[in-house]
Amino acid sequence: MIGALFQLQDLGFAYPGQPPLLQGLSLTIDAGEKILLQGANGCGKSTFLKLLAGILKPQAGTLLLRNKPPSEQSPKAFRELVFCRQKASDNLFGLTPGHDLEAWRLAWPERFGEQSVRNLDDPLLDMLDVPYGKLSAGELRACTLMWLPLLSDKFWLLDEPTAGLDAGRQKRFAEMCAGKVDGGFLIVSHSPALPAGIFDRVLFMANGNLRERK
Numbered sequence: 001m002i003g004a005l006f007q008l009q010d011l012g013f014a015y016p017g018q019p020p021l022l023q024g025l026s027l028t029i030d031a032g033e034k035i036l037l038q039g040a041n042g043c044g045k046s047t048f049l050k051l052l053a054g055i056l057k058p059q060a061g062t063l064l065l066r067n068k069p070p071s072e073q074s075p076k077a078f079r080e081l082v083f084c085r086q087k088a089s090d091n092l093f094g095l096t097p098g099h100d101l102e103a104w105r106l107a108w109p110e111r112f113g114e115q116s117v118r119n120l121d122d123p124l125l126d127m128l129d130v131p132y133g134k135l136s137a138g139e140l141r142a143c144t145l146m147w148l149p150l151l152s153d154k155f156w157l158l159d160e161p162t163a164g165l166d167a168g169r170q171k172r173f174a175e176m177c178a179g180k181v182d183g184g185f186l187i188v189s190h191s192p193a194l195p196a197g198i199f200d201r202v203l204f205m206a207n208g209n210l211r212e213r214k
Helices: 047-053 075-080 097-107 114-118 123-127 137-145 165-177
Strands: 005-014 022-030 036-039 058-066 083-085 155-159 183-187 199-205 209-212
Touching: 005 047, 022 047, 022 058, 022 209, 036 047, 047 058, 047 114, 047 123, 047 183, 075 083, 123 137
Parallel strands: 036 183, 036 199, 083 155, 155 183
Antiparallel strands: 005 022, 005 058, 199 209
């Protein structure tokens, strides 16, 4: 679905008992845009993604998802989004990659059929029954990204998706992003593995606000 996906006007957010982390954010994000978000650690990038995903609620201003506040949207509206947190294990549902595959099949049986999964051609498919506790940090990160090709028409909100990946995996992820044509994404990252040419816009967060890097 084309058009404005997110509309923000004077958005502000603070955690309880803390000074404002974000303030005065005004921004429109189209559904097909490819955006890179950068900024110093602790400046609010992860919080910003959680606000877009509807996990947190702003205390000031407005945030609209398809012209409605996330709190007023039906659950169906969020099927347009895929959100991956910064900590890889926070994105995993079960005890093994196979458990996660079963969960994805329950959510989207038409997308996660046997043939579609085989077409991913990912070495991790040979490790579906390996407990997550036996996988390396890089393999855990790769597990959080493994299913994205089957959700390429969704808008991806990805927090440091290449952290911990080896060079081959980083290259594979960058190529996947460059080839994504059905939907956009907003990626928080400072990784040189993601070339600037992938993105339509680069945003920089500092002092609670956003500016566009030329």
